[in-house]
Amino acid sequence: MDHSADAQRTDLMTITRFVLNEQSKHPESRGDFTILLNHIVLGCKFVCSSVNKAGLAKLIGLAGETNIQGEEQKKLDVLSNEVFIKALVSSGRTCILVSEEDEDAIIVEPSKRGKLYCVVFDPLDGSSNIDCGVSIGTIFGIYTLADVHEPTIKDVLRPGKKMVAAGYCMYGSSCTLVLSTGAGVNGFTLDPSLGEFILTHPGIKIPNKGKIYSVNEGNAKHWDGPTTAYVEKCKFPEDGSSPKSLRYIGSMVADVHRTLLYGGIFLYPGDKKNPNGKLRVLYEVFPMSFLVEQAGGQSFTGKERALDLIPTKLHERSPVFLGSYDDVEEIKALYAAEAKEE
Ligand SMILES: O=P(O)(O)OC[C@H]1O[C@](O)(COP(=O)(O)O)[C@@H](O)[C@@H]1O
Numbered sequence: 001m002d003h004s005a006d007a008q009r010t011d012l013m014t015i016t017r018f019v020l021n022e023q024s025k026h027p028e029s030r031g032d033f034t035i036l037l038n039h040i041v042l043g044c045k046f047v048c049s050s051v052n053k054a055g056l057a058k059l060i061g062l063a064g065e066t067n068i069q070g071e072e073q074k075k076l077d078v079l080s081n082e083v084f085i086k087a088l089v090s091s092g093r094t095c096i097l098v099s100e101e102d103e104d105a106i107i108v109e110p111s112k113r114g115k116l117y118c119v120v121f122d123p124l125d126g127s128s129n130i131d132c133g134v135s136i137g138t139i140f141g142i143y144t145l146a147d148v149h150e151p152t153i154k155d156v157l158r159p160g161k162k163m164v165a166a167g168y169c170m171y172g173s174s175c176t177l178v179l180s181t182g183a184g185v186n187g188f189t190l191d192p193s194l195g196e197f198i199l200t201h202p203g204i205k206i207p208n209k210g211k212i213y214s215v216n217e218g219n220a221k222h223w224d225g226p227t228t229a230y231v232e233k234c235k236f237p238e239d240g241s242s243p244k245s246l247r248y249i250g251s252m253v254a255d256v257h258r259t260l261l262y263g264g265i266f267l268y269p270g271d272k273k274n275p276n277g278k279l280r281v282l283y284e285v286f287p288m289s290f291l292v293e294q295a296g297g298q299s300f301t302g303k304e305r306a307l308d309l310i311p312t313k314l315h316e317r318s319p320v321f322l323g324s325y326d327d328v329e330e331i332k333a334l335y336a337a338e339a340k341e342e
Pocket residue numbers: 100122124125126127128216250251252253278
C-alpha cells in the first residue's frame with residue numbers, strides 16, 4: 001500500500017476537502033462557489049434523511065401522509081423543493097433559481113455583492129418511485145451570472161455547455177453524490193454515522209461501450225424509425241455480438257448512475273404522442289449530459305449534441321440519448337441516415 005502523503009490525502013477525503021482543493025487551483029477564487037456547494041450538500045443530506053424515513057411516514061407523521069394525529073404532511077417532493085430553496089437562498093451566493101416544482105423562476109435578493117450563481121434543479125427526481133422505496137434523487141446544474149446586472153430568466157436560458165458545474169445525489173441503497181465542476185466526474189458516498197460525504201468514486205470514466213440499454217419500452221408503439229431500429233439492434237444484433245440487457249428503473253438519477261458506472265445507453269426519445277419526450281432540458285437533460293460528457297461519454301437529442309441546445313422556456317423538454325461513446329455513436333448514425341433520406 002502506498003503511504004505517501006499524496007496517497008493518504010486521496011485515500012480518505014470529504015467532499016468539503018475535495019471542493020477546497022479544487023478552489024485552491026483557482027487563486028483568484030474567493031470561496032463563493034465552495035460556499036454554494038456546501039449548501040447544496042446540506043440540502044442533499046436533509047432530503048436523504050427525509051427519504052430514509054419515508055416508509056415510516058404513516059406512523060410518525062412524515063411527508064405525504066396524514067399522521068396519527070390526523071395532520072396532513074407535506075409530500076416529499078414539495079418538502080425537498082422547500083429544503084433546496086432554503087439551502088440555496090441561505091448560501092447567499094444565488095441570484096436566480098429554477099425548480100421543477102415552480103412554474104416561475106425565483107429571483108433571490110443576494111445578501112452580498114460578489115460572485116453569484118444561477119441554480120437549476122429537480123429537487124426530487126423519480127418521485128413515482130417514492131412509495132415503493134426505489135432509488136430517487138436530486139439533480140442540479142449551475143451557471144455563473146454572466147456579469148453584474150439584475151438577473152432575468154435569460155441568465156438560465158443558456159446552452160448546457162455554459163454550465164460551470166452539475167451533479168446529482170441518489171437516495172438509494174447508499175446516498176451518493178456525483179459531481180462535476182468541469183474537470184472530470186467524482187462520486188461521494190454519505191457515511192450516515194459521520195454525516196459526511198466521502199470520496200468513493202474518484203475520476204469516474206464511462207466505459208466506451210456497454211452491455212445495457214435503458215428505455216421505457218412501453219412507449220415503443222409510438223417511437224420513430226431510428227429509435228425503433230436502435231432498440232431492435234440492441235435485442236437482435238446482426239454483427240454476432242451478444243444482445244444487450246434491458247434495465248429500466250424509471251428514476252433518471254438511478255438509470256443514469258448505473259449507465260455512468262457500468263456503461264451502456266439511456267434513452268428517453270421523442271415519440272408520436274410527445275415529440276419532445278418527457279425529460280426537462282434545464283434540470284434533467286443538461287446536468288446529466290454535462291456529467292456524461294465529463295466522464296467521456298456522449299449525449300444527443302436526436303438532432304444535435306444535447307449541451308448545444310438553447311432552451312427557449314424554463315420547463316422545456318427534449319428527447320435524449322446518453323451514455324457510452326460508441327453506443328451513442330450508433331444511434332447518431334441512425335438519425336443521420338434518416339435525415340439524409342428526408
Ligand atoms: O415513467 P416514464 O415515462 O418512463 O418516465 C420516467 C422518467 O420520468 C422521471 O421520473 C421524471 O422525473 P420527476 O419524478 O422529477 O418528474 C425521470 O426520473 C424518469 O427518467
